[in-house]
Amino acid sequence: MPVRKGNTTWCVGVSRTSRHRGCVAGRARRSFPDLDKVDRSALTQPDQLIIKSIGCDLRPPGETIFGTCSHGKIGEIFMGKLMRAVAAAATGLAIVAVIPAASSATADKGGKSTSVTVRVEGESGTIFEHIIQTTGHDVTTVAGGTHHCDGTNNGANPRRGATPTSALDDASKAAGFTWDATYSTSFDDFLVTRVGGDAQTATQFWGILVNGALTPVGGCQVVLHRGDEVLFAFDAFAKNQVLSLRGPGTVHAGRTATYVVTDRSTGARVAGASVNGTVTDASGTAKLTFPVPAQVTVKADKANAIRSNAVTTKVVR
Template structure:
């Protein structure tokens, strides 16, 4: 609901701007993306973030522009994967670090929150469950994009995606599905944990399905994980 409200307000603002104001070719228009950051042991952040291209500063890398024009990747400035990371960190109180490579004109993120890279585990970026072909300051993002920063992204077997209803009736079974976000195929053996009194956890079957019966009314939050996979997005269910 919060993300939908962001989208509506942002769309109205852009429409007013486009109708009422001549847009210069190099204008840097911000947008709202759905950002998720999956750390080594926990989800560091998940939610909507407003961002626009801007300078980013890290301890290891210094201060550099991060607006999609890096390395001449895009002709006009705008919001990027790394600008979204920076905006979220400033708004929600977590830090990150990264070196800067002049050859690629981009940051190489080495730590987000309490999850630093290791000799074999690195941070990766995906948009819409696809690895970005360029760095985070080169990769432009657009309204409603699903942006994922994932720790140890290059050695995992699955990028889990959880789907299901957003409302349910108390005492009635309701089914959710765990898939691989890259392939769309069901993932067996994923543990889906639900918050709230008596909700507990379930393990996905051979088709990726899990079934919960919520007895306590209110909002229950669900998330899937598996040892060899990147955690799923969260799903919130209102039980009435």
């Protein structure tokens, strides 16, 4: 459903694969799959447009500019001082934000800051999961030394940009976790060996996925685009599914909240996954009930699969 706000049209409840003629007459737009958040940095203009979220859960000041909007409520764009906010973890329902014509979505170049979701799934838990601003830059690790990491590594791309490994580096600095990587002169790239306390073994290695697919090259050779989902996963090559979770942003206490687990790589629904202890049925669905008002974080896990993104559900009276 397209909704006009000033010079911007918001498309609410539109899947990331859908097309809607009402969205700025077909102008470029950016989708945020499996999120009930709008990444405000993606809408930031040189004149510092902001979003004032109506009915949205704004977070404390931090690295990014976005909020959690329940019931598909629309933010009002207005002029003013640039606000920065951080959301907890990915929520469920898709919202598609349309970028005004003056800043239609293009590949970010050079040192331009790019907004992406970075998630790091360790051996037994999630190490990091947030939307961050990142750029391609020189990266320094203990084992690998200092080298450029901007998409031009090994001649992979003609222009510089943000990369998965530069995003991991920026995430580590923002959140205070450590990581390490060796450096291959043959590939002109880093090979991640440890994130947090989870180090590779002789048979278990760190893998990099972008938008649910393993990267065919190293993390400094992939140029990211605004809205991309970057995932670093421990023992990724031994997993046969990449779990994705969607669910409600808001639910009333005592009422049933329905969560759906799919394979991010194929879109197929996943049976037998544990969603906060409740196992999904043949349709990939799990129904949870929360007795009292609270804000809960829900994730899905399954043997031989990479655990899902988080869904934050606000339980109200």
